[in-house]
Amino acid sequence: MGKILIYGMEASPPTRACLLTLKALGLPYDYKVVNVLNKEQHSAEYLKKNPQHTVPMLEDGEACIWDSHAIMSYLVNKYGKDDSLYPKDLVKRARVDQRMHFESGVVFGDAFRSVTKIILFGGMTVVPKERIEAIIQVYDFLEAFLKDHDYMAGDQLTIADFSLISSISSLDIYAPIDSAKYPKLSAWVKRLAKLPYYGENSQGLQQFAAVVKSKLT
Numbered sequence: 105m106g107k108i109l110i111y112g113m114e115a116s117p118p119t120r121a122c123l124l125t126l127k128a129l130g131l132p133y134d135y136k137v138v139n140v141l142n143k144e145q146h147s148a149e150y151l152k153k154n155p156q157h158t159v160p161m162l163e164d165g166e167a168c169i170w171d172s173h174a175i176m177s178y179l180v181n182k183y184g185k186d187d188s189l190y191p192k193d194l195v196k197r198a199r200v201d202q203r204m205h206f207e208s209g210v211v212f213g214d215a216f217r218s219v220t221k222i223i224l225f226g227g228m229t230v231v232p233k234e235r236i237e238a239i240i241q242v243y244d245f246l247e248a249f250l251k252d253h254d255y256m257a258g259d260q261l262t263i264a265d266f267s268l269i270s271s272i273s274s275l276d277i278y279a280p281i282d283s284a285k286y287p288k289l290s291a292w293v294k295r296l297a298k299l300p301y302y303g304e305n306s307q308g309l310q311q312f313a314a315v316v317k318s319k320l321t
């Protein structure tokens with residue numbers, strides 16, 4: 105097996121989700137920084153591999169795979185010693201997939217992307233009320249997902265947790281999670297923070313938080 109190469113930027117939530125997965129699987133990998141703030145994802149070399157010019161991207165032999173959710177499921181399917189992080193059982197898998205589609209469309213695609221765009225790139229120094237409301241709605245959904253379970257897709261840790269912790273811990277910078285209103289969600293954040301490899305999220309999160317805080321008044 106050749107060495108896996110991951111392209112990304114640690115401040116980027118989906119990159120962090122993939123780094124958590126690589127560590128959870130104990131896989132050796134090389135890491136190449138692609139700084140999207142400097143538009144490095146638009147280099148001809150990168151566009152040839154990923155015309156959508158997003159990070160993260162995984163290169164495994166001849167295969168170039170982008171979108172964190174596709175990368176994470178590929179890694180577990182191909183390299184997982186068992187299926188616990190991405191169960192083969194169809195109902196369990198569908199639950200993981202649903203949470204990841206929720207992350208992709210609602211959490212990252214709407215709540216995170218829209219607020220980050222105006223704060224990091226739009227010159228806005230206060231998070232607008234409607235953007236806070238969108239984030240709060242995400243917290244409401246997640247509290248409901250966690251009603252009878254410790255993890256996002258059931259009773260065991262899966263890649264849905266890696267996906268969601270990367271973006272939820274980032275949204276927490278814009279709208280801190282109220283532990284009285286969201287006891288399950290805040291307990292889940294603390295549970296994930298105890299993972300031995302949680303540094304793969306927290307390091308990049310700190311970098312992201314520093315940039316956001318420098319823009320907010």
Ligand SMILES: N[C@@H](CCC(=O)N[C@@H](CS)C(=O)NCC(=O)O)C(=O)O
Pocket residue numbers: 116117118140145156157158159160170171172173208212
């Ligand atoms: N749904 C994608 C989102 C990827 C994404 O939008 N990444 C951002 C950085 S956090 C990016 O690459 N932006 C630069 C661009 O789109 O050109 C995933 O999960 O990988």
